[in-house]
Amino acid sequence: MFTLTPCLGFITRFERFRWRRSVERERQLRRGRIEISQTIHDTTAQTAYLFGLGIHKARKLAGESDDELAATLDATLTLTKSAMWEMRGPIDAGHIVEGRELGRVLWSHCATFKRIAGVPAELSLSGLEPPMSTDTRNRLFSVAHNALTNAFLHARPTRVDVRLSFEAESVSLSVSDDGVGLPDDYAQRGRGFIGMKADAEHVDGKLIVESLRGCNGTTVTCVVPYSTHSGGC
Numbered sequence: 001m002f003t004l005t006p007c008l009g010f011i012t013r014f015e016r017f018r019w020r021r022s023v024e025r026e027r028q029l030r031r032g033r034i035e036i037s038q039t040i041h042d043t044t045a046q047t048a049y050l051f052g053l054g055i056h057k058a059r060k061l062a063g064e065s066d067d068e069l070a071a072t073l074d075a076t077l078t079l080t081k082s083a084m085w086e087m088r089g090p091i092d093a094g095h096i097v098e099g100r101e102l103g104r105v106l107w108s109h110c111a112t113f114k115r116i117a118g119v120p121a122e123l124s125l126s127g128l129e130p131p132m133s134t135d136t137r138n139r140l141f142s143v144a145h146n147a148l149t150n151a152f153l154h155a156r157p158t159r160v161d162v163r164l165s166f167e168a169e170s171v172s173l174s175v176s177d178d179g180v181g182l183p184d185d186y187a188q189r190g191r192g193f194i195g196m197k198a199d200a201e202h203v204d205g206k207l208i209v210e211s212l213r214g215c216n217g218t219t220v221t222c223v224v225p226y227s228t229h230s231g232g233c
């Protein structure tokens with residue numbers, strides 16, 4: 001009994017030390033992610049925006065004078081827009097890490113998509129957003145960003161609809177475009193769907209992919225239950 005008491009005290013102090021160290025490590029990681037997001041926003045993203053303006057102006061000056069020059073400038077402008085959009089992933093994920101609600105971040109993400117891609121992206125929200133962990137909000141955001149990127153790069157859509165529904169037991173996020181639909185071998189073409197599935201499964205959720213060829217578009221849905229580790233911060 002006499003030898004057990006100091007041992008128990010030591011274990012308690014050690015556990016408390018470990019817990020404090022992991023909280024501090026988590027805080028440092030968050031700070032690092034927010035700094036990266038701000039740095040990208042203030043440097044590379046601004047430069048890409050200026051590239052875009054320059055190419056847009058050059059395209060106007062080129063007019064119809066030279067088909068090859070016009071095609072090169074059009075392709076370069078599309079690439080610049082794609083780079084600008086890709087950068088919005090880490091930039092807006094920074095807002096998630098800062099603690100902003102998923103609905104709010106997705107709302108501005110859709111507005112930015114519309115500005116960069118020139119395709120309307122509307123967010124519809126249903127239900128009230130409950131407290132969800134940073135990891136859950138982050139994984140759902142990542143799925144939305146990847147699905148929007150795919151719509152921009154591959155679908156040739158006229159519009160994209162993003163739905164976020166907070167239901168009784170789970171949160172459901174879907175991104176639908178009215179574009180060309182998925183090719184049969186879509187799963188072998190890249191790593192985007194693998195990443196979205198991994199994001200969903202990481203928080204005990206599932207990814208559902210629906211698509212019909214011939215301008216019926218694609219819908220990517222991610223459903224995540226409010227499990228014990230997705231509640232709170």
Ligand SMILES: Nc1ncnc2c1ncn2[C@@H]1O[C@H](COP(=O)(O)OP(=O)(O)OP(=O)(O)O)[C@@H](O)[C@H]1O
Pocket residue numbers: 150151154155177179180181182183186187189190191192193194218
């Ligand atoms: N919304 C969409 N509409 C039409 N085709 C799509 C759509 N989303 C994906 N695809 C097709 O499915 C393929 C696989 O998509 P996926 O996101 O896995 O990879 P990727 O976009 O090619 O590359 P990355 O690994 O950089 O995401 C794409 O190459 C494209 O052919």
Ligand SMILES: [Mg+2]
Pocket residue numbers: 146149150190191192193
């Ligand atoms: Mg992709």
